[in-house]
Amino acid sequence: MPELPEVETTLRGLAPYLEKQIIRTIEIRVAKLRLPTPLAKPIQGLTVLRLERRAKYILAHLSDKTTLLIHLGMSGRMTVSQNIPSPLPKHSHVIMTTPRGAITLVDPRRFGLFLQMETSKVLAHPLMAKLGPEPLGKDFSGAYLYRILKSKSTAIKPTLMDNHVVVGVGNIYASESLFRAKINPQKPAKKLTRAQCDSLVKEVKNTLNDAIVAGGSSLRDYAHGNGQLGYFQHQFRVYGRDGEPCVTCGTVIKKITQAQRTTFFCPKCQSH
DNA sequence: CTGAGCACCTGAGGGC
DNA sequence: TGCCCTCAGGTGCTCA
Numbered sequence: 001m002p003e004l005p006e007v008e009t010t011l012r013g014l015a016p017y018l019e020k021q022i023i024r025t026i027e028i029r030v031a032k033l034r035l036p037t038p039l040a041k042p043i044q045g046l047t048v049l050r051l052e053r054r055a056k057y058i059l060a061h062l063s064d065k066t067t068l069l070i071h072l073g074m075s076g077r078m079t080v081s082q083n084i085p086s087p088l089p090k091h092s093h094v095i096m097t098t099p100r101g102a103i104t105l106v107d108p109r110r111f112g113l114f115l116q117m118e119t120s121k122v123l124a125h126p127l128m129a130k131l132g133p134e135p136l137g138k139d140f141s142g143a144y145l146y147r148i149l150k151s152k153s154t155a156i157k158p159t160l161m162d163n164h165v166v167v168g169v170g171n172i173y174a175s176e177s178l179f180r181a182k183i184n185p186q187k188p189a190k191k192l193t194r195a196q197c198d199s200l201v202k203e204v205k206n207t208l209n210d211a212i213v214a215g216g217s218s219l220r221d222y223a224h225g226n227g228q229l230g231y232f233q234h235q236f237r238v239y240g241r242d243g244e245p246c247v248t249c250g251t252v253i254k255k256i257t258q259a260q261r262t263t264f265f266c267p268k269c270q271s272h
Numbered sequence: 273c274t275g276a277g278c279a280c281c282t283g284a285g286g287g288c
Numbered sequence: 289t290g291c292c293c294t295c296a297g298g299t300g301c302t303c304a
Contacts, residue, residue, distance in 0.1 A: 003297055034280070034299085056298075074298050075282075091282080109281045111298060127300090154275065163299075170297055239297095260277075262295085 002072040004135065004168035005208055007056045009215030010078050014103060017080050018048045018060060021098035030093040033110050034073065037094070040116045041066060048098075055131050055167035057113075059122060067119045069127070073111025079104045132166045135204050140166050142198030149189040149197065156192060157185035158259040160204075169204060172239045173211070175264045177204040179238045184270045185263045186256070196272075210235075238264040 002010070023043050031037040047063040060068040072078070079085070084095055084102045094105040094114050105114060117125060133139035145166075152159045159165055160174045169177065178185050180203035183196055192200070214235070237247050242255035246266040256263050 006297080071298080073281090074296070107281095108283065109296090109298095111280065151274095158275095161298090172297060259275090 002056060002074075002076060003170035003173055003211075004056055005173075005211035005215050007058060007072060007168075008053055008212050010072070011051050011053050011058050013080065014058070014078060015051055017098060017100045017103055018096075019051055020047065020049070021100055022047050023062075023096055023098055025095075025097045027095045028093070028114075029088075029095070030091075030110070033093065033107065033112050033114060034071075035113055035115060037114045043068075043116070054123075054128065055134070055163065056170075057128070061119055065119050066116050067122045069113060069115040069117060069122060069125070070105070071113040073107055073109060073113070075109040076105065076107035076112035079106060130164060132162075132164050135166050135168045135208055140201060140204070142194065142201045145201055146192070146194045146197040149192055152189035154189060155186045155258055156183060156189045156200075157263050158261070159189040160200075161259075161261070166204070168208070171261050172236065173204070173207050175239050176237060177207045179265060179270060180207060182269050182272065184272060185258065185265050187272070238266060240264065 023046055026039075026043055028037055028039070041064065043062060043064075043066075049061045049063055052059040052061065056071060058068075058070040058072075060070065062068065070078075079089070081102050081104070084097065085092070085104060088095070089104070089106050091108040091110075092104050092106050093110070093112075096103045105112070113127075122128060133144065148165055149156075149159065152162075152165070157174050157178060160169050160177070161171065175185065177200065181196065181199040183192065183200060238253050241253045242264055244253055245251065246253055246269060249266065249268050251266050251268040253264055254267050256265075
């Protein structure tokens with residue numbers, strides 16, 4: 001279930017199966033994802049030049065100057081295998097084959113996307129145009145965050161999940177990053193100090209990087225195992241741990257709801 | 273403009 | 289066993 005580290009891990013796992021490979025076949029079995037999936041042009045026989053990630057989107061640039069824009073939504077995953085799986089797992093919506101094997105997009109809730117558009121227009125697409133900076137890039141800095149939060153009166157936790165502020169920080173890593181930075185998730189965003197913004201930026205990067213490293217280290221399992229991409233053992237400090245003791249101070253971890261999403265935090269460590 | 277709430281979907285798990 | 293309820297890692301839209 002994809003947050004940014006899972007998407008990054010998925011992309012790295014897909015690369016050997018897709019990059020510089022010819023798409024021999026593609027079958028769209030269920031076209032109705034978050035947006036309709038019909039492809040603008042046939043892609044059989046085209047080569048995947050390069051894979052790229054922007055926010056939680058996977059971009060596959062094709063040799064005819066079009067790009068596949070793939071999003072995994074809440075429940076999507078890509079699997080790789082030698083041959084087309086038989087029987088196909090439930091909710092297999094797109095199956096592609098290359099000389100290296102088969103790639104299957106499985107997405108029970110169908111909040112994902114599989115679109116094709118001109119490469120030159122991808123970044124201007126309405127889905128992409130207004131995205132904030134990449135969390136792991138240098139544009140996401142304490143100075144930037146401090147500046148942009150000044151106009152945000154909502155609580156920091158939902159603000160951190162706002163794609164206009166920064167992309168790629170989902171519900172799990174928002175809670176985890178705020179815990180590491182010792183910031184109360186309910187604090188109005190505009191009230192964060194500059195030092196807190198510095199700390200939060202640092203901990204967002206640390207948290208995401210740790211998860212990517214953990215995912216990367218299990219990549220070898222994908223090649224030889226069941227082929228599921230984007231799953232790895234999470235080591236959460238607060239997420240899903242309500243009622244359990246804080247790993248730092250032993251205080252009972254609390255669970256609250258903010259903007260219809262669950263937030264976990266330590267009331268003692270995160271009192272400011 | 274902002275913030276709150278809803279919408280899109282299916283499946284898992286708990287209570288009865 | 290089955291029904292009903294709640295909840296789930298995302299994100300764009302509408303409305304006040």
